[in-house]
Amino acid sequence: MSTRDRVGEGAAHLAVAMLLCPTFLVGVVGNGLYLWVLGLKMRRTVTTVWFLHLVSCYFLFTLLIPFFTVYVLLGFHWVFGTAMCKLLNTWVSEGMFTSVFLLALISLDRYILTHHPIWSRHHRTVPRAQKLAGCVWLASFGLSAPYLAFRETQVVDGGRIICINNYALSGVWNGAELQDLGRRVHLAVFVVRFLLGFLLPFCTITGCYVCVGLKMKEKKLVWARKPFKVMVAAVVSFFLNWLPYHLYQSLNLYKKEVPKSVTGAFLVIYTFSSCFNACFTPILYLFVGEKFWQVFRTSLLTLVKAAFVDDLGSSSVPLGNPPKIEA
Numbered sequence: 641m642s643t644r645d646r647v648g649e650g651a652a653h654l655a656v657a658m659l660l661c662p663t664f665l666v667g668v669v670g671n672g673l674y675l676w677v678l679g680l681k682m683r684r685t686v687t688t689v690w691f692l693h694l695v696s697c698y699f700l701f702t703l704l705i706p707f708f709t710v711y712v713l714l715g716f717h718w719v720f721g722t723a724m725c726k727l728l729n730t731w732v733s734e735g736m737f738t739s740v741f742l743l744a745l746i747s748l749d750r751y752i753l754t755h756h757p758i759w760s761r762h763h764r765t766v767p768r769a770q771k772l773a774g775c776v777w778l779a780s781f782g783l784s785a786p787y788l789a790f791r792e793t794q795v796v797d798g799g800r801i802i803c804i805n806n807y808a809l810s811g812v813w814n815g816a817e818l819q820d821l822g823r824r825v826h827l828a829v830f831v832v833r834f835l836l837g838f839l840l841p842f843c844t845i846t847g848c849y850v851c852v853g854l855k856m857k858e859k860k861l862v863w864a865r866k867p868f869k870v871m872v873a874a875v876v877s878f879f880l881n882w883l884p885y886h887l888y889q890s891l892n893l894y895k896k897e898v899p900k901s902v903t904g905a906f907l908v909i910y911t912f913s914s915c916f917n918a919c920f921t922p923i924l925y926l927f928v929g930e931k932f933w934q935v936f937r938t939s940l941l942t943l944v945k946a947a948f949v950d951d952l953g954s955s956s957v958p959l960g961n962p963p964k965i966e967a
Contacts, residue, residue: 671698694743700735823893
């Protein structure tokens with residue numbers, strides 16, 4: 641590696657560390673307050689169940705940030721052992737799948753509420769929502785479990801220990817055939833993660849919200865209430881923030897052909913975006929549909945209740961005979 645590449649890589653690592661520290665503090669406090677209000681201060685509804693699990697996923701993700709901050713500050717020298725290397729990266733993968741699956745589930749819930757209100761009134765219950773959320777966590781673990789096998793520690797130049805994926809599942813790191821096998825497995829893992837963790841959920845969410853919007857237009861309803869805006873904000877922020885992650889992973893497929901400065905830049909971008917998603921998105925919910933100063937004049941409990949009230953399940957009227965709703 642040239643001196644210029646080392647300087648660029650070092651600057652990228654420092655920038656990542658500087659982003660991780662404040663996001664950890666904001667994420668723990670912000671998500672912790674949300675969990676307190678959603679879990680203990682609000683009536684349990686289907687909507688609050690969805691967001692309780694979603695914010696729980698964000699909160700658990702933020703608890704991992706200190707480990708990766710130390711890893712970056714030590715120049716990517718892993719000091720926490722092989723077991724933690726496997727467990728932490730498995731949880732990062734589970735957090736990604738769980739959050740996107742929950743957002744897809746929320747969008748499907750909105751679609752069913754608008755297109756099948758009678759069925760929803762009899763079958764949309766809190767116990768069923770809890771079971772579906774549990775299935776999401778289990779499915780996400782199943783998709784993330786391979787990292788318990790792939791993730792390993794390796795000693796490189798100067799005795800530095802790195803935490804990386806060994807897709808060939810072999811201790812012979814320099815064998816040509818094993819490296820070729822590892823590349824094929826890596827490509828397969830990337831395709832599965834991209835399709836199930838990004839593309840298919842994106843199509844599902846987009847399709848559901850387009851159908852919801854068309855139904856609102858057909859019934860001449862102006863649906864500008866805050867809960868709907870919160871859901872749209874959650875979906876948009878997730879995909880904008882996780883897209884750099886998948887771009888970074890695609891670059892890793894061809895890391896020998898891609899300059900270190902490029903991968904370093906994408907590392908900074910995807911770290912910032914993923915941490916913003918986990919730590920700042922819940923705070924963003926409070927500002928959706930609210931004037932800035934009104935947020936500071938209103939209690940946290942009131943704001944969260946306004947954001948996550950089960951709007952269609954309890955306070956709206958059937959779509960069959962809609963009155964005029966003011967924006």
